[in-house]
Amino acid sequence: MFAAISTTAPTKSIEQQVLRIISKRKAIKAVRLRRTASLSRDLRFDTVDLVDIILELERNFHITVPDEVPFNTVGDFVRYVTAHAA
Template identity: 55%
Template sequence: MIPATSPSVAQKVLRVISNVKSIKPSRLRTSADLNKEFGFDTFDVVSIIWELEKIFKINIPDEVPLRTVGDFVEYVSSQTNRQK
């Protein structure tokens, strides 16, 4: 289950992640480890980060630990809430 954040943020993040590997968004659980469960490699994660930075006009530093779907949703949500 996706945390209580703006539905549009969570939906956009899920859409970006699912598009990278053509995975149905319904298969992406918050706790899903993208590498272990779906075979995402470094290039895939960088593609997700690049797309999220572009869509949300945020910067995601290299040191931010982004392993799960929930990590991406939480980080993007925290950055978009900060901009308001």
């Protein structure tokens, strides 16, 4: 009678958007980003890169990311945005 509401589609869409934002920063194809990839070691992102990504995520998802939130992997960004995006 009632259609089931799927929660995976919005989550997948958020993940794809986050990966796109991260990939744009260093011209890395989004499909090549692994959630376990280290931002500093594997992707060679520096502090400026991370701040730019955070600012872009805040703009795109209308969220605020506190300074003390640690982001070490691609998955950290995906998890934070998924949990805090409206």
